[in-house]
Amino acid sequence: MKGIRRFWRSTTNPKINSVDDSDDDEEITEEVYGFTALPELKNDVVYVALGIDDVANALTILACAVAYCKANKMKLGIIHVYRPAVKIPIQLGCKFEGIAGEDAIMKYCEYERLRTIKKLGMYVRKCNAEGLQAERIWIENRSFKRGLMDLIIQHGIKWLVMGAGSSRNTLGKSAPVSGKARFALEDAPSFVHIWFISNESLVCTRRSKSMDQK
Numbered sequence: 001m002k003g004i005r006r007f008w009r010s011t012t013n014p015k016i017n018s019v020d021d022s023d024d025d026e027e028i029t030e031e032v033y034g035f036t037a038l039p040e041l042k043n044d045v046v047y048v049a050l051g052i053d054d055v056a057n058a059l060t061i062l063a064c065a066v067a068y069c070k071a072n073k074m075k076l077g078i079i080h081v082y083r084p085a086v087k088i089p090i091q092l093g094c095k096f097e098g099i100a101g102e103d104a105i106m107k108y109c110e111y112e113r114l115r116t117i118k119k120l121g122m123y124v125r126k127c128n129a130e131g132l133q134a135e136r137i138w139i140e141n142r143s144f145k146r147g148l149m150d151l152i153i154q155h156g157i158k159w160l161v162m163g164a165g166s167s168r169n170t171l172g173k174s175a176p177v178s179g180k181a182r183f184a185l186e187d188a189p190s191f192v193h194i195w196f197i198s199n200e201s202l203v204c205t206r207r208s209k210s211m212d213q214k
Helices: 002-008 055-071 090-096 101-129 144-155 179-187
Strands: 045-049 075-082 134-140 159-163 193-198 201-206
Touching: 045 055, 055 075, 055 101, 055 159, 055 193, 075 101, 075 144, 101 134, 134 144, 144 179, 159 179, 179 193, 179 201
Parallel strands: 045 075, 045 159, 075 134, 159 193
Antiparallel strands: 193 201
C-alpha cells in the first residue's frame, strides 16, 4: 500500500513539486482506491483534463497524474477545452473600456486565449521540472461536452484523469458531482478508462469496456 499511497500525499500548498518521489524501486501494489498500476498502460499516454481558473486544484490533480506516470514509465498529455466568451465579465470590463460591441468580445477572447496558453504552458513546465515530458492539447468549443468528445476521438484518448468536483461537495461521495465529470462518467466513449479525483483522493473509477472484459 505504501507505494500507491504516496501518490495521494496531502499538502497544504499543492504544487507539482510536492509529489513524493522517494523509494522509486518500491513495489507498486493495487490496494488503494482503484487508482492502480495497470499493465495495459505501459508506454501509453495518460491524459489529464485541467482547468485554468482554479489553479491550486488543477495542480493537485496534475501532481497525482505526474506521480502515476513517472512510477509506470508512461507519457502524460494535458488537455483543456477553451470555451469562447459571449460576454465580458463585469469585473474585467475596465480592461476593454472604449471598445464597443463585438469588437470588445473579440478582444476579450484574445485575452482569454493568451491566458489559456500561458496557464497550460505553466502546467507543462511543472511536469518538466519533475523530469516528465508532457504535451498540451487544447480545443476551442463553446460546449465543454462537445469539446471533450472531440479531443477523445481525435487523439484516441483511452486513459483519462479529471476532477470530480470541489472537495467540499465530494466529501463522502462515491461518484463525481460536477456537471463536467458526470458527463464524462455517463457519456464518454466506452473505450475510455477514467479516474475521478477530488481532495487528493480517488472518488471513483469508470472502467473502460476492455477492462470490464478482463
